Amino acid sequence: MNKSSHISNGSNEEKMLQYVRQELTPEERHAFEKEMLEDPFLDDAAEGLSGVSNTANIAHMIQELNEDLKKNLQKKKTQARHRKFQTPPFFFITIAIVLLLIILLILFFSRS
Amino acid sequence: MSFQQRHMDEQELLDLYKSTKHKDYLGTLLQSYTLMLFGVGMKYLKNEEAAKDAVQQTFEKVLTEFDKHEVTYFKAWLYTTMKNHCLMILRKKGVDTTPYEQYHDYRQYHEEDEQLWEKERDLDLLQEALEELKSLQQDCIRYFYLEKRSYAEIAEMMQLSLKEVKSHIQNGKRNLKIIIERKQNHE
Numbered sequence: 692m693n694k695s696s697h698i699s700n701g702s703n704e705e706k707m708l709q710y711v712r713q714e715l716t717p718e719e720r721h722a723f724e725k726e727m728l729e730d731p732f733l734d735d736a737a738e739g740l741s742g743v744s745n746t747a748n749i750a751h752m753i754q755e756l757n758e759d760l761k762k763n764l765q766k767k768k769t770q771a772r773h774r775k776f777q778t779p780p781f782f783f784i785t786i787a788i789v790l791l792l793i794i795l796l797i798l799f800f801s802r803s
Numbered sequence: 804m805s806f807q808q809r810h811m812d813e814q815e816l817l818d819l820y821k822s823t824k825h826k827d828y829l830g831t832l833l834q835s836y837t838l839m840l841f842g843v844g845m846k847y848l849k850n851e852e853a854a855k856d857a858v859q860q861t862f863e864k865v866l867t868e869f870d871k872h873e874v875t876y877f878k879a880w881l882y883t884t885m886k887n888h889c890l891m892i893l894r895k896k897g898v899d900t901t902p903y904e905q906y907h908d909y910r911q912y913h914e915e916d917e918q919l920w921e922k923e924r925d926l927d928l929l930q931e932a933l934e935e936l937k938s939l940q941q942d943c944i945r946y947f948y949l950e951k952r953s954y955a956e957i958a959e960m961m962q963l964s965l966k967e968v969k970s971h972i973q974n975g976k977r978n979l980k981i982i983i984e985r986k987q988n989h990e
Contacts, residue, residue, distance in 0.1 A: 704838045721951045743851065
């Protein structure tokens, strides 16, 4: 996943984790909650993350999910490459039918 | 990263994906939302393993079905996809999901908010509207928006739970908008 890594959401993620771990200053906390009120996605996410029993594990779980995503993407790429170079079965069927027709035609004309 | 900047980067990645069909671009977009998706999963499913599974299933859904949809606003679409997936899991378990099935249109959300706080500049009108709110909503709104206090501080001061504080602020904000609109139409 080397393309366009510039969208990395590191600072936002860090802020969210700090919010959940209650590490933000009262001003920062207020500003983050104001943002939550304007963004249902952020609001749901913060509420959900606050329910994680051991917040120290969150970063590790996210890393695992991202690793799985990378593997999944790699797998899809390999599958696509295989599909590209694999001769489709209908190709052989078509060749067989054409050859059969040619043989039949030769037989037909040679008899007549 | 500001909302605008982030939105532009997302748009660039979306355009790149649409023109090249390289799934790495979608992957980059998804990766920037893993934490938020996991949070949404936790909110609805209340279980870490179930939330992780739901995130992985949503990733797969996006990677395989993205091309079938006309997506212009990725963040909103991704949120809806994840939320709907979680609600579907809950429905399969026989859980009533009606309270969660509120549709949020992001553009409408932001416009509404901007409109409300544009009106906030008319302080007299805001003051009058505030006084018409129910007492708890009024106090929560005052503490949050005017005194810039956090949910936790307000909860402690008012002896309420965090959920109650959030709910009073959300409902108060909605009611404030209705009252201000009504007052402006009367003028």
